[in-house]
Amino acid sequence: MTEKQAEDLVRRLAAAVRSAELYSPAHPLVQRGLDALGAASLDALRASPSVVVGFLGGEIIVDAIRLPGGTATLAGFARGLRERDVEKITFSKGLIRDELRALVDVLADRQSPVPLADRLQHAGIRHIAIGRIVVEEVTDEQAGIAAARRIYGTAVETAETLWQAAKAGDRPDPGAARKIIDGLARLVSQDRTSLMALTALKKYDNYTFTHMVNVAALAMAQARALNVEGTLLREFGFAALMHDIGKVNTPLEVLNKAGKLTAEEFDIMKRHVVDGAHILRRTPEMPALAPIVAFEHHLKQDLSGYPENVGSRTLNLCTMIVSIADVFDALRSNRPYREGLATARIRAIMGEQDSPAFNQPLLKRFVNLMGLFPVGNLVRLNTEEIAVVTAEHPSDPFRPQVKVIMDRDGVRLPEPFLANTWEIDDRGQHARAVVEAVTEEIDGIDPLAFL
Ligand SMILES: [Fe+2]
Ligand SMILES: [Fe+2]
Structure with a gap:
């Protein structure tokens, strides 16, 4: 133009x-x-x-x-x-x-x-x-998260273009999808922490597009943790990104309805799985996995859910990963009808479904991946200090409150002190950030004693 x-x-x-x-x-x-x-x-x-x-x-x-x-x-x-x-x-x-x-x-x-x-x-x-335009508030000057933010932001914008094209009756543009997956694939291997943190931002304004990107990111992180790499990892990403594309045919009054759907509206909503499979089957360059995942992603382990009467089949591994990512992101996001739920609560809901909606070993791995830093766990900080998680941040699971108990040389502090890892110092930086959970035991230390 x-x-x-x-x-x-x-x-x-x-x-x-x-x-x-x-x-x-x-x-x-x-x-x-x-x-x-x-x-x-x-x-x-x-x-x-x-x-x-x-x-x-x-x-x-x-x-x-x-x-x-x-x-x-x-x-x-x-x-x-x-x-x-x-x-x-x-x-x-x-x-x-x-x-x-x-x-x-x-x-x-x-x-x-x-x-x-x-x-x-x-x-x-x-x-x-x-x-509305979502302007990224760059509060964190660390190169890692800033770069990750840019990639994530571009991915969400591109997802919007992709969606609009599919909605206007054209095919989703495989080039746009590739651009998103390239960015996410890089982040998933190089800076998973930042990527996961970004998916935790609550941006209800453009839920449809952030949901696409979040599900792709969460699915790719799971796949990567299962040692899926290269082309297959990207195919998982494509399939995850496009899982709900059939919703371009769902009327907006059903898609955005604030209250509970009527039985009739729910029937309309359910069509998105079949519609999505159709759209993806005729989109060039889409991996064969994509229509399969679109078709299967609301089926549970016992094949209840929808579409109904699918006969006997084994759900694709990618489907099982995507449905975990899908439900997790949907529960966590702010929707018109309710606030995003805290991660601990989400974990409970996902785990307690009686007919197992999810593949249990995969769910367990996911919770470990996302369960991040539960209270009472030992963590290593970016300062090389060792700390105990004392409280979860209400909305950002990556920035808990911790009690620092060992200095960078591994020497125990006579007087452990509390640090809020979400706080920003006068240079606009996070003075302390959790880098990873310490899974091995440390001799003579009982983390729970510090709570
Ligand atoms: Fe869906
Ligand atoms: Fe979804």
């Missing part, structure tokens, strides 16, 4: 909204405004499956193009949207005039108390989305 096309799109949008504010819907100026907007959006979408118009501060950014500032009309338009919490508008291929009209109507109506994004959803719009 050229700068001209980008600017054209935003200008036409601003003009159409302005006409709609001033005149009745049937007015020729309103109609003409829509026509012009339609032409501009078609033009912008010619080369890519979706275009994101972002409003950040006083700036307007279309995909990667920053529009030149200085025009009062556009600046005012951007400010007006920002005031109403619109930070970006995503247009996807397949867009029709009625959808543009609905967008313009929604933006022009300043009286309605209902949030814009909700109104757009209720209008049944499939090719336009309004949202």
Whole structure:
């Protein structure tokens, strides 16, 4: 897309909204405004499956193009949207005039108390989305986590593009998927701790896309811990990333429903497993594993769950790993209807299902992997000190409160002291961070005595 096309799109949008504010819907100026907007959006979408118009501060950014500032009309338009919490508008291929009209109507109506994004959803719009931009708060200057954040952030953005393309009726772009998996594969082998920490961030705003990336990351971490490597590891990643892609066909009112689904709605929701398998089967470059996992991921060990009546089969190893990652991430994330649950509680829920939903040995390994630093365990800090975990952080399992009991030379401290590993010092850094659990016993030390 050229700068001209980008600017054209935003200008036409601003003009159409302005006409709609001033005149009745049937007015020729309103109609003409829509026509012009339609032409501009078609033009912008010619080369890519979706275009994101972002409003950040006083700036307007279309995909990667920053529009030149200085025009009062556009600046005012951007400010007006920002005031109403619109930070970006995503247009996807397949867009029709009625959808543009609905967008313009929604933006022009300043009286309605209902949030814009909700109104757009209720209008049944499939090719336009309004949202907020998640700006990463980089509080940790450590190169590791900063780099991991960038990779993770890009992965989530790319997942969104992937999703929008699939939703607009195109196939999910294998190139985009590959980009995500490349990043995650690197992190999983080089900096798993940072990656796992990132999946623990609670970003409900774009749950769909963070969920895709989180499930891929959590599945790849499990697979890696089982010594799955190379091509197979990446195939696991692809399958995990795409497990819910069939939900592009699920109506938004079912997908985002705040309350419990009715039996009828649940039946609709259940279709995503079969739809996903279909979509993935016809997507070039998708590993054969992907449609299998999409199809199986809500089946339990005894083949209850859905799809129903699948006959006798053995669930794929990747399916079993993905369903653990899937349920864990869903329970942990903030959803419209409830807050994310603390990890300990999640662990209990996952373990206590009576008909074993999960493969038990795999679940045990996962809990060990994620169970991280339970209270009373010995841990090694980045300072080489040894400490006992005294309390879990309420939301960040990677940053517990600890009691430091040995200095870097392995000498026991006469007076152990408490340290909050989530605290940041005046240089903006974490003074102490837990590096790993110490699994071997240390002579003469009873960790529980320090609690
Ligand atoms: Fe699912
Ligand atoms: Fe899922």
